[in-house]
Amino acid sequence: MGVEERRQQLIGVALDLFSRRSPDEFSVDEIASAAGISRPLVYHYFPGKLSLYEAALQCASDDLASRFVEPHEGPLGARLLRVTRRYFDFVDEHGPGFSALMRGGPAVAAGGACSMSTASTANALVDSVRQAAYVQILSHLDVTDPPARLELVVRSWISLAESTALVWLDGRRVPRAELETQLVQDFAALAAVSAAHDEEMGALLRRVVAEEPADGPFGDLIDRLTAPTV
Amino acid sequence: MGVEERRQQLIGVALDLFSRRSPDEFSVDEIASAAGISRPLVYHYFPGKLSLYEAALQCASDDLASRFVEPHEGPLGARLLRVTRRYFDFVDEHGPGFSALMRGGPAVAAGGACSMSTASTANALVDSVRQAAYVQILSHLDVTDPPARLELVVRSWISLAESTALVWLDGRRVPRAELETQLVQDFAALAAVSAAHDEEMGALLRRVVAEEPADGPFGDLIDRLTAPTV
Numbered sequence: 001m002g003v004e005e006r007r008q009q010l011i012g013v014a015l016d017l018f019s020r021r022s023p024d025e026f027s028v029d030e031i032a033s034a035a036g037i038s039r040p041l042v043y044h045y046f047p048g049k050l051s052l053y054e055a056a057l058q059c060a061s062d063d064l065a066s067r068f069v070e071p072h073e074g075p076l077g078a079r080l081l082r083v084t085r086r087y088f089d090f091v092d093e094h095g096p097g098f099s100a101l102m103r104g105g106p107a108v109a110a111g112g113a114c115s116m117s118t119a120s121t122a123n124a125l126v127d128s129v130r131q132a133a134y135v136q137i138l139s140h141l142d143v144t145d146p147p148a149r150l151e152l153v154v155r156s157w158i159s160l161a162e163s164t165a166l167v168w169l170d171g172r173r174v175p176r177a178e179l180e181t182q183l184v185q186d187f188a189a190l191a192a193v194s195a196a197h198d199e200e201m202g203a204l205l206r207r208v209v210a211e212e213p214a215d216g217p218f219g220d221l222i223d224r225l226t227a228p229t230v
Numbered sequence: 231m232g233v234e235e236r237r238q239q240l241i242g243v244a245l246d247l248f249s250r251r252s253p254d255e256f257s258v259d260e261i262a263s264a265a266g267i268s269r270p271l272v273y274h275y276f277p278g279k280l281s282l283y284e285a286a287l288q289c290a291s292d293d294l295a296s297r298f299v300e301p302h303e304g305p306l307g308a309r310l311l312r313v314t315r316r317y318f319d320f321v322d323e324h325g326p327g328f329s330a331l332m333r334g335g336p337a338v339a340a341g342g343a344c345s346m347s348t349a350s351t352a353n354a355l356v357d358s359v360r361q362a363a364y365v366q367i368l369s370h371l372d373v374t375d376p377p378a379r380l381e382l383v384v385r386s387w388i389s390l391a392e393s394t395a396l397v398w399l400d401g402r403r404v405p406r407a408e409l410e411t412q413l414v415q416d417f418a419a420l421a422a423v424s425a426a427h428d429e430e431m432g433a434l435l436r437r438v439v440a441e442e443p444a445d446g447p448f449g450d451l452i453d454r455l456t457a458p459t460v
Contacts, residue, residue, distance in 0.1 A: 103353070119349060123333070148403035156393040163389035164382065173378035178427055185426070189419035196415070196454035197408055224426035 007045050007055070010035055015056040019093060022100035023053050050118045057101070061125040064090050065132040072140060076208050077184055077216040079140055084161070084180045091165040092176070099169050101126065102162060133158050141204070149201050153194050157187050185221040237275050237285075240265055245286040249323060252330035253283050280348045287331070291355040294320050295362040302370060306438055307414060307446040309370055314391070314410045321395040322406070329399050331356065332392060363388050371434070379431050383424050387417050415451040 001009065013035040017026055028049050032039045046052040067086035070079050091098055101122060137154050138146055146154070161183055168179055188209075195202040212218040231239065243265040247256055258279050262269045276282040297316035300309050321328050331352060367384050368376055376384070391413055398409055421438075425431040442448040 103357075127333075148401070152394065152397045152404060152409075155397050156390050159393035160386050160390055163386040167382045167385050171378070174382060179382075182423055182427060185423045186420060189423050190416060193412055193415045193419050193451065196451065197412060221423065221426065224422075 003045070010037075010042065010045055010052060011055050011059050014052045015059055015094075015097075018053060018056050018097040019060075019095065021096050023049070023097070028052075054118060054121050057122055057125050060094060060097075061129050064129050068133050068136040070136070070140070075212050075216050075218075076140060077188070077212050077218040080137075080187060081180060081184045081217055083136070084183050087161060088165065088168075088176055088180055091169065095169050099166060102166055130155075130158055133161075141208070143204075147200055149194050149198050150204065153187075153190050153201070157183075157190055160186055160190075181217055181220075184217040188218045188221050233275070240272065240275055240282060241285050241289050244282045245289055245324075245327075248283060248286050249290075249325070249327040251326050253279070253327070258282075284348060284351050287352055287355050290324060290327075291359050294359050298363050298366040300366070300370070305442050305446050305448075306370060307418070307442050307448040310367075310414045310417060311410060311447055313366070314413050317391060318395065318398075318406055318410055321399065325399050329396060332396055360385075360388055363391075371438070373434075377430055379424050379428050380434065383417075383420050383431070387420055390416055390420075411447055411450075414447040418448045418451050 010031070014031055017031060017034060028042055029039055031049070031052065032042045035042070042052070046055065064087070067090060068083055070083050073079075134151075134154055137158075138144070138150075141150075143150060164179055164183055168174060168176065188205075191201065191205050191208075195205040209218060209222070214220075214223075240261070244261055247261060247264060258272055259269055261279070261282065262272045265272070272282070276285065294317070297320060298313055300313050303309075364381075364384055367388075368374070368380075371380075373380060394409055394413055398404060398406070418435075418439075421431065421435050425435040439448060439452070444450075444453075
C-alpha cells in the first residue's frame, strides 16, 4: 500500500472505532489490531491516537457537510426533510462517537498527555459543520444577506437538530422517521413564531409556504396546528 | 478577613472578570490587582487560575440554577416567561464568560499546563444546570415520569434557549424582551408539533393550554399562529 492509501485505511478503521465507542475507551493497539498492522506502523503514519482522531474527525466532518448539499428543486419542506434524513443516517452510523464529541468534546488523553489542542480542533470542526448547514439553508431560502431574526431561527434550529439527535441516541425511544418529520416541522414552527413578531419574517414565511404542497411536511403541520383540538 | 471571606471575595472578583472576558485573556496578576491583594496571597487561597475559575463557575452555576426556581402558582406561560427573563438577566450579566464557556469550553491554560480536568468540571457544571432546568420544567408541568417525547421537547427547548442566548449575545441585534416572549412561545410551538404526532403529548398540551389566559404568551401565540395571513 502507498502512504496515502495506508493513511486512508487507518482513518477508516479509526472512524469506525470512534463511531462505536468514545475515543478514550480504546488504545492504539486496538486500532493497529483492527487495521491488521503493527503498533509501530500506526505510529509511522500518525504521531499518536490524537492525530489519528483529528484526521478521523476531519473525514467525518467532510462527510457530514457533503450530506447537506441538496438540489435547489421542488418544495423546500421536502428538501429539508431529505437533508434531515441524511443527517440522521450520519448520526445513526456514528452514534457513540457523535455523542461523545457533542457532549462537551472528547476526553481524549493519550498517555495522560494534554489534548486541549485536540479539543480546539474538534470544536472548530463542529463549528465548521454548523456553518455549512447554515449556509446551505440560507441558499435554499434564496437569502444572501439574512436579517438578524432569520439568522437566529436558522442557527437555533441547527442546534435543535443536534439536541434532538443527542436525545434520540440516548435510548432511541422515539422512531427516527417521526423525529425527522418533526424537526422539519419545528423549523416551520420556529419561523412562524418569529414571523408572529416581525413583518420581514412574515413575508419570508408566506413566500415559502405559498410554494408548499398540502401533502408536504409544512402543509401537514399547518393542518395539524390549526386543527380545533389544539 | 477570614479565610472563607477572603475566598468568597476572590471568587467574586474572578467571576466579574470571567464574565466580562474569556478566562484565557487575563492573568492571576490582574485578579490580584482587582482584589487589591498581592499575587502570592491569591495563590495562598487558590492553587492557580484554574482552581479559581472552577470555583467561580461553581458559584455562577448555583446562581443560575437558583433563578429557575419559580412558585407553582398562576398560568404556566407566565411562569416560564419569568424564568426566561431571569435566564436572560444572567446571560446579560455574564455575556463574554457565558459565550466562552458554551462555545466549546474554556481554552484556559495556566502557564501552558493542561486543563482537561477543568474542561470536564466545566462540562459537568453546564450539564448540572441543564438538568436543574429540566427538573424544574417537569415539576411545573406536574409530570414525574416523563414520556420520551416530553423529555425530548423539554431538553431540546433548553438547548434552544442556550443557542438563542448565544446568537443574541453576538451583536444583540434583536431586543431581549422579544426573544424572551418568543422563547416561551417556541416551547408551546415545539410541544404543539410533538402533539401533532402523539396523543399523549396532545392531552398534555390541551391540559396546559386550557388553563392559559388569552393575554398570556401561549394565548398570544395561538392567536398569531391561527391568523389567516400565515
